[in-house]
Amino acid sequence: MQKIAVLAVGPGSPDYLPPIIYEKAKACDLLVGGKRNLALFNFPSQEQLEITGKLDPILAEVREKRRDRKVGILVSGDSGIYSILPRLVSEFGRGALEVYPGISAVQYFFARLGLCWQEARFLSLHGREVDDLADVVSAEDVTALFTDRKNSPAMVCRILTDAGVKDKTVYIGEDLSYPTEKISRGRVEDFLEHSGSDLNLVVICSE
Numbered sequence: 001m002q003k004i005a006v007l008a009v010g011p012g013s014p015d016y017l018p019p020i021i022y023e024k025a026k027a028c029d030l031l032v033g034g035k036r037n038l039a040l041f042n043f044p045s046q047e048q049l050e051i052t053g054k055l056d057p058i059l060a061e062v063r064e065k066r067r068d069r070k071v072g073i074l075v076s077g078d079s080g081i082y083s084i085l086p087r088l089v090s091e092f093g094r095g096a097l098e099v100y101p102g103i104s105a106v107q108y109f110f111a112r113l114g115l116c117w118q119e120a121r122f123l124s125l126h127g128r129e130v131d132d133l134a135d136v137v138s139a140e141d142v143t144a145l146f147t148d149r150k151n152s153p154a155m156v157c158r159i160l161t162d163a164g165v166k167d168k169t170v171y172i173g174e175d176l177s178y179p180t181e182k183i184s185r186g187r188v189e190d191f192l193e194h195s196g197s198d199l200n201l202v203v204i205c206s207e
């Protein structure tokens, strides 16, 4: 049985897709991933399986198909930060996986801002709540937040404002690496009504 390739595809643009990921994806019989990630590849006679909801049936299918096929599982950005890698490890075991890194959306965003990220605190609000968000942002010089349509940049700014955390610079990155990319900079109170792309990230700095 071949190992499952975990392929990190970067922020979304093919320009930021490492060549080795492209080659490894091409060598797979079956590619599994979200719609946005699968759209990066279109190899003839290769099967694609889209992750739309619950992972359990998808992983059951992977378990079955990997018996006689090379399976690649696509993750956005890098596999090492807020990806399904831990779930894959618990499902198949680390020895069953070969993991190839990519450029995280947050790494891309820090580069676009001309900022380093070694001191940053990373949190994900993508599909989850963070109860102590205002306390964390208040205590840290740099916080990077994976946000989404529901837990949006505007919602983050409203939580901070309600908690009295206003003296911060907020950067919002939308559709990073795509032609529709938009980067905004302002104070917390500037973004209380912000509306934009559902694909977004927030970086909050003390400066």
Ligand SMILES: C[S@@+](CC[C@H](N)C(=O)[O-])C[C@H]1O[C@@H](n2cnc3c(N)ncnc32)[C@H](O)[C@@H]1O
Pocket: 011, 012, 075, 076, 077, 078, 079, 080, 081, 082, 083, 103, 104, 105, 106, 126, 145, 146, 147, 148, 173, 174, 175, 176, 177, 178, 199, 200, 201
């Ligand atoms: C499940 S997390 C995956 C993070 C990924 N492992 C990474 O390294 O970027 C999904 C979140 O990443 C962020 N994201 C991914 N791609 C993005 C992009 N092109 N532009 C803005 N945010 C992006 C959004 O905050 C989104 O809700």
